[in-house]
Amino acid sequence: MKIPAFAHPAPPHANRFAAAYCFRQAPGTPIRQIPTFHPAHLPKGTNDPVIHFVSVAYRISTSRQTCRKPDVDTRIRIGKYWFFLYFFLFFLISRWRSPFDRAVIPQQRQRNIVETIHAQGAARTIDLAERFSVTVETIRRDLEILHSEGLLVRTHGGAIAIDHPTRQQTAGERQIQNLARKRALARRAVEMIQPRDIVFLDASSTTLQIAEQLPDLELTVLTNSLDALEVLATRTDINLVGTGGHLVSDSRAFVGHVAIATLRRYHIQKFFFSGNGIDLKRGISETSEEQAGLKAEVLRLAEEAIFLSDDSKLNHRAAFFFAQLEQVDCWLTTPPQDPRLLDPYRNKIRRIELVPAPPDTK
Missing domain, CATH: 1.10.10.10 (Winged helix-like DNA-binding domain superfamily/Winged helix DNA-binding domain)
Structure with missing residues (x-):
């Protein structure tokens, strides 16, 4: 059978394998060099599907090496195509949710x-x-x-977490915890205040009890506690000074450079403060970094530092340490269940006073 010559190229989807039979290409000829073949190029009556099957079989049998071993570039391209196909299918399956x-x-x-x-x-x-x-x-x-x-x-x-050491409790939460013990400690602290003293009350719930029990004396009270300012605002004989600064809504406390700058102007005689924990090795700690920094500055300025905490704070650590035990002049606390727990602290703190706690709080 004679194959006619064609003036026009075959369509791009033509079967190149069938061209090997019709155009009698030599075995081993690369596929890209085989002329494009289309059923329309065959003479009339030769566009039977059998012709295509036979031509493909002939091409495979005479060019087996070329068909089975594509060149390196072809294999790389095929590998890339399969890789991206598998990756895309895996992405679709992993993101699918019913x-x-x-x-x-x-x-x-x-x-x-x-x-x-x-x-x-x-x-x-x-x-x-x-x-x-x-x-x-x-x-x-x-x-x-x-x-x-x-x-x-x-x-x-x-x-x-709720019980994480960096968690800062709100003012309302702190005020209702161990309230009877805090009141007992505050009563003892009020007894230590003399007329014309210049005292500083921090923003703790324990020193807030001092403000509530403090009589209308002739003295100066500095505080960074918004709650203490509200309590003492009606005491006419007390010279009340607020530190100002940035107000933290959760603790209702003023902190920052403005508050510290205000405190530096005064001669603080007695510093009443509390904390979230006291540790034998590290000292006293706070959950708030800003309040820890302010208290550390007041410790440097005050003549006498008086620490108030019930025995639940014993051997506890919060996130930020601000005071060494040697800086504390007096520690007012409630008796722990095992009094021997306080013995190591007596070697570092100048004076420890045990304040009896109400029976219903133990």
Whole structure:
């Protein structure tokens, strides 16, 4: 059979393998060098599908080496295509969620977030987003929900556990804890204040009890506590001075450079303060870095430092340490269950006074 010559090129989708039979190409000829073939190029009556099958079989049998071993560039391109195809399919499968899963996952994810934060103590928003394969905005909404339910504490850039040492309790929470013990300590502290003294009361809930029990004496009271300012505002004989500065809404305390600058102008004779924990090796600590810095500055300025804390703070550590035990002139505390726990502290603190606690608080 004679194959006619064609003036026009074949369509781009033509079968190149069939051309090997019709144009009698030599075995081993690369596929790209075989002329393009299309059924329309065959003489009339030769466009039977059998012709295509035979031509393909002939091409494979005569050019087996070329068909089985493509060149390196071709193999690299094929490998890339398969790699991206598998990657795309894996991405689609991994991101697919059924409607039922989408309805259940938020509650399950929030439970897992609470468990993670309680186990680690704290976690960042971006780390939680990567852990649960969701967006940062989704984690932020989850943290807001969990914070409103009281399961964790929302912080800038993440969240912390309820009992984490860096967690700063609100003023309302602190004021109702161990209230009878704080009142007993405050009564003893008021007895130590003399007329015309210049005293500083920090923003703790224990020293707030001092402000409530303080009589209308002729003295100067400095404080960075908004609650203490409100309590003492009606005492006409007391010269009341607020530090000013940046107000922290949770603790209702003024902090910052303005507050410290105000305190530096005064000769503070007695400094009444508390903390979130007292440790034999590290000293006294606070959960707030700003308040710890302010108290450290007042310790440097005051003549006498009087620390008030009940025995629940004994051997506890918060996030930020601000005072060494040697800086404390007097420690007012309630008796612990084991009095021997105080023996190591007596070697470092000048004076420790035990204030009997009401029976219903033990």
